[in-house]
Amino acid sequence: METARVETYAENCVGCLQCQMRCSIAFEGIINPMKARVKIQHPVTGKRGITFTEECNDCGLCVKVCLYGALKTKPKGDE
Amino acid sequence: MDICGYTGRIVSVDLSSGKITKEELDMELAKAFIGGFGLSNRIAFDLMKPGIDSLSPENPMIISAGPFVGTPITGASKVSGTTKLPQAGTIGTGIGSMRFGSMLKWAGWDVLVITGKAEKPVYLKVFDDNVEICDAGELWGKDLYVTTDWLWKTYGEECSVSAIGQAGENLVIPSLVLTDKIGSWLRGGGAVWGSKNLKAITVRGTKGVRIADKKNFLKLTDDLTERSKNYKYRQDWVDWGLMINWDRFVVAGGGFPVKNSREMFPAEKLDELYGRKVINEQMDKFPIACASCTSSDKHMLRMKAGDYEGFETYFSSIFTCFYEAMMCNVNYGNGLKLHDKIQRYGLEMLTSNPMIEWAIELYENGIITKEDTGGLELSHDYDVVTELNRQIAYREGIGDILADGWVKAVERIGKGSESYGVFVKGNSPPLDFRVSFGTDSLSGVISPRIQLVRGGSPTLLSAVVPIDLFRKWSNKVGVPEDIWDRLGLKESPVNIPRITKYAEDWMTLFDCLGICGRATVNRLYYGPTLEGLYSTLTGIDVSIENLLQAGERAFNMERVLNVREGFNRKDDRLPERYMTEPLKDGEKEVWLEDFYRTKRLTKDEFDKMLDDYYDERGWDVEKGIPTRQKLDELDLKDVAIDLEKNGFIYE
Numbered sequence: 196m197e198t199a200r201v202e203t204y205a206e207n208c209v210g211c212l213q214c215q216m217r218c219s220i221a222f223e224g225i226i227n228p229m230k231a232r233v234k235i236q237h238p239v240t241g242k243r244g245i246t247f248t249e250e251c252n253d254c255g256l257c258v259k260v261c262l263y264g265a266l267k268t269k270p271k272g273d274e
Numbered sequence: 275m276d277i278c279g280y281t282g283r284i285v286s287v288d289l290s291s292g293k294i295t296k297e298e299l300d301m302e303l304a305k306a307f308i309g310g311f312g313l314s315n316r317i318a319f320d321l322m323k324p325g326i327d328s329l330s331p332e333n334p335m336i337i338s339a340g341p342f343v344g345t346p347i348t349g350a351s352k353v354s355g356t357t358k359l360p361q362a363g364t365i366g367t368g369i370g371s372m373r374f375g376s377m378l379k380w381a382g383w384d385v386l387v388i389t390g391k392a393e394k395p396v397y398l399k400v401f402d403d404n405v406e407i408c409d410a411g412e413l414w415g416k417d418l419y420v421t422t423d424w425l426w427k428t429y430g431e432e433c434s435v436s437a438i439g440q441a442g443e444n445l446v447i448p449s450l451v452l453t454d455k456i457g458s459w460l461r462g463g464g465a466v467w468g469s470k471n472l473k474a475i476t477v478r479g480t481k482g483v484r485i486a487d488k489k490n491f492l493k494l495t496d497d498l499t500e501r502s503k504n505y506k507y508r509q510d511w512v513d514w515g516l517m518i519n520w521d522r523f524v525v526a527g528g529g530f531p532v533k534n535s536r537e538m539f540p541a542e543k544l545d546e547l548y549g550r551k552v553i554n555e556q557m558d559k560f561p562i563a564c565a566s567c568t569s570s571d572k573h574m575l576r577m578k579a580g581d582y583e584g585f586e587t588y589f590s591s592i593f594t595c596f597y598e599a600m601m602c603n604v605n606y607g608n609g610l611k612l613h614d615k616i617q618r619y620g621l622e623m624l625t626s627n628p629m630i631e632w633a634i635e636l637y638e639n640g641i642i643t644k645e646d647t648g649g650l651e652l653s654h655d656y657d658v659v660t661e662l663n664r665q666i667a668y669r670e671g672i673g674d675i676l677a678d679g680w681v682k683a684v685e686r687i688g689k690g691s692e693s694y695g696v697f698v699k700g701n702s703p704p705l706d707f708r709v710s711f712g713t714d715s716l717s718g719v720i721s722p723r724i725q726l727v728r729g730g731s732p733t734l735l736s737a738v739v740p741i742d743l744f745r746k747w748s749n750k751v752g753v754p755e756d757i758w759d760r761l762g763l764k765e766s767p768v769n770i771p772r773i774t775k776y777a778e779d780w781m782t783l784f785d786c787l788g789i790c791g792r793a794t795v796n797r798l799y800y801g802p803t804l805e806g807l808y809s810t811l812t813g814i815d816v817s818i819e820n821l822l823q824a825g826e827r828a829f830n831m832e833r834v835l836n837v838r839e840g841f842n843r844k845d846d847r848l849p850e851r852y853m854t855e856p857l858k859d860g861e862k863e864v865w866l867e868d869f870y871r872t873k874r875l876t877k878d879e880f881d882k883m884l885d886d887y888y889d890e891r892g893w894d895v896e897k898g899i900p901t902r903q904k905l906d907e908l909d910l911k912d913v914a915i916d917l918e919k920n921g922f923i924y925e
Binding site: 209210211212213216217219220223224225226227228229230236237238239240242260262263 | 344345346372373376380426431432454455456478479480481482483484485488492499502503508512560561562563564565566567568569570574588
């Protein structure tokens with residue numbers, strides 16, 4: 196799988212959970228956000244935050260499905 | 275093979291005995307009714323005895339999340355809640371959202387049935403197989419946001435919380451359930467939960483949902499997401515939700531109805547005080563999405579400056595953000611503050627606001643006096659309206675009468691007060707039918723809970739629709755071409771009542787599958803997409819014809835439930851004010867007219883519309899009841915036999 200460094204913009208997160216759903220399908224085989232490698236604090240709670248578990252391998256799938264600009268790929272060479 | 279898409283399980287909670295029963299879902303029933311709305315209505319038919327009191331322990335609350343819920347299919351977050359509603363005794367289904375249905379599925383349940391009444395206040399915890407009735411003594415009397423925050427603090431913010439406020443506890447009829455503080459659910463349902471001593475339900479799921487054919491399912495899901503991403507107005511929807519239509523329908527449409535549906539708040543003033551420019555200047559907008567939605571349209575709004583700087587509250591639809599401010603003619607700061615109170619009480623503002631305006635008009639006309647109001651002079655003054663909301667939530671003073679909802683309140687006040695009230699089957703119309711009367715409005719009149727989205731077609735929020743658009747839409751929702759002539763699709767005008775049937779069956783299917791009915795989402799879907807998604811997700815082969823018939827079956831099931839309660843053609847009526855008075859727009863008078871604005875909708879004209887509608891549905895035109903033949907055609911033979919046995923149909 197192609198790897199990508201992921202940058203987070205939690206202020207743009209709307210809480211659609213697409214990233215978690217797709218991550219869990221890829222790594223757990225079923226739709227199960229609680230098992231996703233990307234963790235979010237739902238914005239409806241008044242808090243915002245996006246983090247990754249140690250198992251995250253930077254595959255970038257979560258970036259692909261985020262339409263709100265909360266997850267972006269770091270430009271190449273920007274390490 | 276493992277069950278996919280569905281979880282295959284139902285949990286029933288009897289609050290009276292404390293008994294919790296876990297069962298397998300009858301998959302044949304699931305296939306026939308798809309899930310969500312269809313399944314909850316079918317279960318209601320088996321579980322609900324006709325004639326029970328809506329606020330008695332016998333009234334079940336049947337919660338069901340369709341097969342698409344809990345998956346990345348865009349907009350698939352909808353959860354159905356079917357119960358007997360206290361507004362007028364109809365059986366209706368509220369469609370909720372946010373994370374509740376998805377969490378229920380991830381916890382391993384398609385359906386949650388709640389019956390009985392707890393001895394003391396409780397909340398329900400559904401954490402996978404751990405389904406527990408918990409003491410809510412500490413929460414009773416607390417507002418809806420405080421309750422939600424408490425449950426998040428106690429169990430973690432990843433839980434979804436549906437709760438009621440003081441209004442529901444006090445059996446206030448215009449009350450609701452809010453999910454995760456923002457998703458409105460079930461007008462009237464707050465009182466049903468209150469009658470059961472049920473303060474809240476919190477759900478967390480860690481079991482997940484299986485996919486039958488992952489590769490092809492994800493291909494279809496990705497295509498949908500791509501379509502959503504490429505929709506040219508997508509960002510506008512995310513930024514403005516239904517307010518995307520502000521200039522086209524509100525400003526150009528002449529304003530917004532106020533003063534108990536008597537007059538328009540003038541468009542120019544409305545735009546100047548509450549328009550999109552003002553919102554941008556005064557507030558920060560934070561979009562919030564339901565699970566899986568790729569074009570969110572819920573919002574948290576925060577005041578940027580002024581007396582209420584930093585004050586924030588939630589809107590299920592941003593389109594309602596100006597209602598309270600406009601009603602009292604105050605600035606946004608005060609408007610938001612009042613909206614926040616209403617949300618915290620758990621009042622159902624689409625009915626409680628019009629009821630307050632009604633009471634003010636009755637006061638102006640001397641039908642109620644200072645003696646009835648405990649000295650409160652009723653007017654649109656901000657403090658008076660704020661106090662009236664408090665009195666309704668706590669059933670104090672005149673608020674106790676308004677808290678009884680339309681049907682009982684007009685009885686209690688009497689003196690001709692009914693003719694001033696604008697309601698259908700105990701619910702206020704969310705939009706004024708005199709502004710436009712399309713498939714959505716007609717469907718609202720037929721509906722047990724004035725749900726306009728169910729009849730959504732190109733007529734919703736559009737004053738003029740070219741016939742080509744109707745044809746394109748008809749192809750999409752599966753209207754057979756051999757009946758186009760009858761529907762007026764070959765030559766204008768389109769027969770609005772007849773075409774309403776097809777809008778309803780299409781949208782009912784969405785409620786069964788669990789997809790959102792808002793235009794920005796449902797516009798992405800076509801028959802083959804639904805077929806493909808259902809088959810690849812569940813592993814069950816299905817055709818769009820099967821799916822559409824299931825939508826029709828579910829729609830008829832809801833009607834049958836209401837027929838058993840004595841509802842029929844006589845109840846599919848327009849509010850008197852709409853028939854007899856114009857909406858005053860400055861010097862202009864806006865009368866109730868047909869969709870094409872060719873004639874006034876008199877009682878006779880409306881009766882003709884009902885005739886066409888029932889005929890297209892295959893119902894008994896005289897009574898507005900599904901016929902034996904129609905029920906047989908929909909494989910509802912047992913339902914027909916039940917109706918026949920009880921004397922509702924005889925052929």
